[in-house]
Amino acid sequence: MGRLSAFPSALLAVAWATTAHAAATSPATGADPLPSWNDTAPKHAIVGFVDTVTRPGTPGFVPPAERIAVFDSDGTLWAEWPVYFQLQFALDRVKALAPQHPEWQTKEPYRYVLSGDMKSFAASGPKSVISVIEVAHSGMTTDEFEKTVRDWLHTARHPQTHQPYAAMIYKPMVELLAYLRANGFKTFIVSGGSAEFMRVFAESLYGIPPEQVVGSQGKLEYQVRDGKPVLVKLPEVQFVDDKEGKPIGIQTFIGRRPLAAFGNSDADLEMFEWTTSGPGSRFVMIVHHDDDEREWAYDRRSRIGTLDKAWDDAKAKSWTVVSMKDDWATVFPWTLQAPARDAR
Amino acid sequence: MGRLSAFPSALLAVAWATTAHAAATSPATGADPLPSWNDTAPKHAIVGFVDTVTRPGTPGFVPPAERIAVFDSDGTLWAEWPVYFQLQFALDRVKALAPQHPEWQTKEPYRYVLSGDMKSFAASGPKSVISVIEVAHSGMTTDEFEKTVRDWLHTARHPQTHQPYAAMIYKPMVELLAYLRANGFKTFIVSGGSAEFMRVFAESLYGIPPEQVVGSQGKLEYQVRDGKPVLVKLPEVQFVDDKEGKPIGIQTFIGRRPLAAFGNSDADLEMFEWTTSGPGSRFVMIVHHDDDEREWAYDRRSRIGTLDKAWDDAKAKSWTVVSMKDDWATVFPWTLQAPARDAR
Numbered sequence: 001m002g003r004l005s006a007f008p009s010a011l012l013a014v015a016w017a018t019t020a021h022a023a024a025t026s027p028a029t030g031a032d033p034l035p036s037w038n039d040t041a042p043k044h045a046i047v048g049f050v051d052t053v054t055r056p057g058t059p060g061f062v063p064p065a066e067r068i069a070v071f072d073s074d075g076t077l078w079a080e081w082p083v084y085f086q087l088q089f090a091l092d093r094v095k096a097l098a099p100q101h102p103e104w105q106t107k108e109p110y111r112y113v114l115s116g117d118m119k120s121f122a123a124s125g126p127k128s129v130i131s132v133i134e135v136a137h138s139g140m141t142t143d144e145f146e147k148t149v150r151d152w153l154h155t156a157r158h159p160q161t162h163q164p165y166a167a168m169i170y171k172p173m174v175e176l177l178a179y180l181r182a183n184g185f186k187t188f189i190v191s192g193g194s195a196e197f198m199r200v201f202a203e204s205l206y207g208i209p210p211e212q213v214v215g216s217q218g219k220l221e222y223q224v225r226d227g228k229p230v231l232v233k234l235p236e237v238q239f240v241d242d243k244e245g246k247p248i249g250i251q252t253f254i255g256r257r258p259l260a261a262f263g264n265s266d267a268d269l270e271m272f273e274w275t276t277s278g279p280g281s282r283f284v285m286i287v288h289h290d291d292d293e294r295e296w297a298y299d300r301r302s303r304i305g306t307l308d309k310a311w312d313d314a315k316a317k318s319w320t321v322v323s324m325k326d327d328w329a330t331v332f333p334w335t336l337q338a339p340a341r342d343a344r
Numbered sequence: 345m346g347r348l349s350a351f352p353s354a355l356l357a358v359a360w361a362t363t364a365h366a367a368a369t370s371p372a373t374g375a376d377p378l379p380s381w382n383d384t385a386p387k388h389a390i391v392g393f394v395d396t397v398t399r400p401g402t403p404g405f406v407p408p409a410e411r412i413a414v415f416d417s418d419g420t421l422w423a424e425w426p427v428y429f430q431l432q433f434a435l436d437r438v439k440a441l442a443p444q445h446p447e448w449q450t451k452e453p454y455r456y457v458l459s460g461d462m463k464s465f466a467a468s469g470p471k472s473v474i475s476v477i478e479v480a481h482s483g484m485t486t487d488e489f490e491k492t493v494r495d496w497l498h499t500a501r502h503p504q505t506h507q508p509y510a511a512m513i514y515k516p517m518v519e520l521l522a523y524l525r526a527n528g529f530k531t532f533i534v535s536g537g538s539a540e541f542m543r544v545f546a547e548s549l550y551g552i553p554p555e556q557v558v559g560s561q562g563k564l565e566y567q568v569r570d571g572k573p574v575l576v577k578l579p580e581v582q583f584v585d586d587k588e589g590k591p592i593g594i595q596t597f598i599g600r601r602p603l604a605a606f607g608n609s610d611a612d613l614e615m616f617e618w619t620t621s622g623p624g625s626r627f628v629m630i631v632h633h634d635d636d637e638r639e640w641a642y643d644r645r646s647r648i649g650t651l652d653k654a655w656d657d658a659k660a661k662s663w664t665v666v667s668m669k670d671d672w673a674t675v676f677p678w679t680l681q682a683p684a685r686d687a688r
């Protein structure tokens with residue numbers, strides 16, 4: 001699965017990603033603001049919804065201040081296969097930090113990671129994932145963490161596409177973000193992933209500033225070191241922004257019910273329910289991973305996530321389901337050069 | 345103390361407050377964007393700072409996305425005397441809910457509140473304050489809470505000025521918020537008070553949308569009632585946004601170090617330190633309550649708050665201190681009609 005090739009000048013793709021969102025084509029110019037979308041039902045649905053809520057003097061009109069759109073991150077704005085990129089970052093950190101931790105060579109789960117035995121790592125359960133995430137996400141200041149993530153983004157490559165992770169974003173979704181903003185929407189990420197992790201790249205990749213990134217949070221401690229204040233990331237969870245945590249995160253961080261929500265799994269279901277429970281027109285869109293050529297086909301049920309109840313609800317409630325295969329003209333911002341099936 | 349009178353058409357003041365912030369005078373027009381400020385050092389300092397960071401091509405220039413300005417609420421954007429208005433809201437809620445709680449007539453601290461014995465209430469310590477805040481801020485959905493606060497704002501009056509609380513905002517600060525926004529700043533409230541409380545009025549009074557209000561937070565629970573999702577406010581603290589909590593709140597909710605911070609007490613000190621520890625030009629302003637005629641003169645030390653270490657630091661670090669008496673031409677958006685000394 002996954003007909004994806006290495007694009008030789010991968011950094012070009014990053015350059016694209018960092019500027020494309022700024023060039024939002026206004027619908028007023030007549031140019032298509034969503035060129036990576038096929039002319040199918042999902043595109044019609046989103047354009048129709050935007051028309052409904054932005055036409056002054058009509059019953060569906062919503063003032064710009066209330067045009068809140070929330071987006072899941074993994075599998076919705078960028079890929080999540082074969083492992084969440086944040087977990088890959090954490091695994092890479094364990095390898096980078098290993099010289100300072102000789103004890104890890106014989107200690108689970110670190111030795112699995114260091115010896116590349118990912119089968120045993122996976123089998124060792126969620127506690128192992130948490131240990132590895134903790135190593136990568138705590139015990140340093142927020143400034144140090146930001147630098148670590150930035151360095152990783154500049155050097156790490158996706159194991160199957162050999163692209164930098166910043167190039168693994170979905171071009172149609174970047175266009176959609178820009179289209180919504182051009183229509184007065186304020187766009188937010190609401191993800192189960194770490195807010196501090198996503199904030200390092202959300203502005204350059206998606207045009208979403210840090211203050212519009214809602215995610216899971218670790219506890220922070222204020223310290224003064226050599227007369228200078230720092231915030232230290234502690235190995236304790238402050239807030240989990242997943243499942244029922246998503247509406248809670250929306251209320252806590254945004255304080256306003258969204259008008260539109262975009263996701264790809266059952267972990268987004270409560271966010272969808274919360275969004276559509278408000279009065280007037282609401283919009284829900286589910287990205288369906290069914291493109292085995294250009295991306296990966298893996299739901300409704302997979303080890304990465306489940307699209308089960310949300311799928312049934314989408315049918316029952318007329319939510320919009322996007323088939324990556326049928327509805328997207330382009331998936332990633334880079335082109336498939338020489339099709340080659342990589343190891344999965 | 346406090347030469348403040350009732351303004352007969354108090355609702356006019358509210359009407360003013362709800363529209364004034366929208367009419368930000370652009371500095372480009374030549375009109376004074378800060379007419380309620382005297383032509384003294386603090387006004388020069390803020391205008392000079394804004395010039396420094398907004399002039400393209402100069403070393404001090406800061407891109408708009410990084411122009412984050414954070415404001416304490418109580419005593420900085422609106423008054424806080426004789427008690428924090430949020431506590432007054434809670435005390436009023438206890439009275440409103442008393443008929444449903446006959447047991448409160450004989451139970452501390454409620455019976456103090458119900459009998460108007462505020463001396464005993466104050467003497468019974470912070471635990472009593474927490475009990476009363478809890479009654480007012482939990483055990484209902486977020487939608488119900490919002491309605492309660494809104495109703496209170498429409499009916500309650502300040503005990504000494506007899507103004508609605510929405511009229512107890514500082515006109516110079518509302519002008520300052522608009523002036524900063526006209527210069528590309530994004531303005532945030534960062535307060536020890538409840539975020540959910542402030543969000544009900546921050547947009548209409550200050551032009552600050554809910555998603556830019558950082559404050560203390562209670563825990564929320566997602567529930568589905570009759571097929572409809574609700575968020576229920578629990579009597580548990582999720583986050584305290586005060587003192588060292590302020591830089592933590594800024595990092596957690598905004599994710600970017602502010603360029604400018606405005607406060608009035610030692611509870612803002614860590615926010616000031618965090619703000620000024622960033623590179624380049626930073627700005628800190630302290631509002632000093634020294635006007636016994638038009639407001640209340642009560643610091644450096646009072647039962648409401650302390651301006652002690654922050655005061656010393658302001659001297660040592662050349663932070664800007666605003667004398668309400670000397671530096672503000674106007675304090676509130678309404679006019680003193682017939683001076684009359686109210687009971688304190």
